[in-house]
Amino acid sequence: MSETPAFELRRVVRRFEQAGRPLEVLRGVDLIVQPGELVALVGPSGAGKSTLLQIAGLLERPTAGDVLIGGHSCGTMGDDARTGMRRHSIGFVYQFHHLLPEFSALENVVLPQLIAGLNRKEAEERAHELLAMVGLAEREDHRPARLSGGEQQRVAIVRAMANVPKLLLADEPTGNLDPHTAEDVFGHLTRICRAVRLGALIATHNLELAARMDRVLEMRDGLVVEYSR
Numbered sequence: 001m002s003e004t005p006a007f008e009l010r011r012v013v014r015r016f017e018q019a020g021r022p023l024e025v026l027r028g029v030d031l032i033v034q035p036g037e038l039v040a041l042v043g044p045s046g047a048g049k050s051t052l053l054q055i056a057g058l059l060e061r062p063t064a065g066d067v068l069i070g071g072h073s074c075g076t077m078g079d080d081a082r083t084g085m086r087r088h089s090i091g092f093v094y095q096f097h098h099l100l101p102e103f104s105a106l107e108n109v110v111l112p113q114l115i116a117g118l119n120r121k122e123a124e125e126r127a128h129e130l131l132a133m134v135g136l137a138e139r140e141d142h143r144p145a146r147l148s149g150g151e152q153q154r155v156a157i158v159r160a161m162a163n164v165p166k167l168l169l170a171d172e173p174t175g176n177l178d179p180h181t182a183e184d185v186f187g188h189l190t191r192i193c194r195a196v197r198l199g200a201l202i203a204t205h206n207l208e209l210a211a212r213m214d215r216v217l218e219m220r221d222g223l224v225v226e227y228s229r
């Protein structure tokens with residue numbers, strides 16, 4: 001029996017209105033990410049990568065089409081159900097870490113778990129474990145300001161995984177880092193996704209890093225196609 005995909009887009013359309021004229025950014029996108037599969041999304045600025053991630057992350061609704069997370073159709077869900085699905089099943093990593101500055105690295109990884117209803121002891125155990133996986137066991141009591149840019153982003157990555165999501169979405173996760181640090185952070189991101197068999201969709205302008213993923217997709221003319229040089 002084949003495995004349920006981590007995530008699926010079915011014929012997703014997203015239309016905006018710009019200067020009174022319709023702009024179709026996504027024109028019927030089909031996309032499947034399997035559990036443990038790392039997929040890069042590339043394409044020129046304005047091609048629609050962020051729009052696609054917003055829809056995939058249930059932050060926006062498509063004009064038409066459906067999003068399935070772990071086999072569950074989200075198209076007809078109400079807002080509360082979508083929020084619940086987002087909280088429990090999707091992890092987000094952005095270009096900027098968005099860590100809470102007044103909390104330690106550990107607390108930043110514990111908090112989303114408490115919000116999702118886990119007890120503090122379990123949440124702390126998981127946070128210790130995750131931070132150790134990205135080499136930050138010794139730094140977990142530090143506030144973000146005392147961490148380097150790469151370390152901050154490593155905390156953001158494991159925070160996104162704290163609630164054992166089915167899908168990780170990342171929008172330019174290394175866009176704010178120098179090439180060496182970007183490489184290091186990307187290494188941590190891919191290694192930990194593979195270790196926990198988490199499906200990931202990562203939008204990036206960095207083709208060198210994208211090429212290390214299992215698949216590279218390109219946004220072209222409102223559709224997603226296999227990337228070819």
Ligand SMILES: Nc1ncnc2c1ncn2[C@@H]1O[C@H](COP(=O)(O)OP(=O)(O)OP(=O)(O)O)[C@@H](O)[C@H]1O
Nearest residue numbers: 016017018025043044045046047048049050051052
């Ligand atoms: N809320 C909105 N209203 C109108 N147009 C929008 C809106 N959001 C995005 N767009 C348009 O949709 C297109 C795709 O934008 P999007 O941000 O998804 O591209 P992108 O590929 O992520 O670009 P970048 O690589 O620069 O982040 C752009 O032409 C943008 O102007």
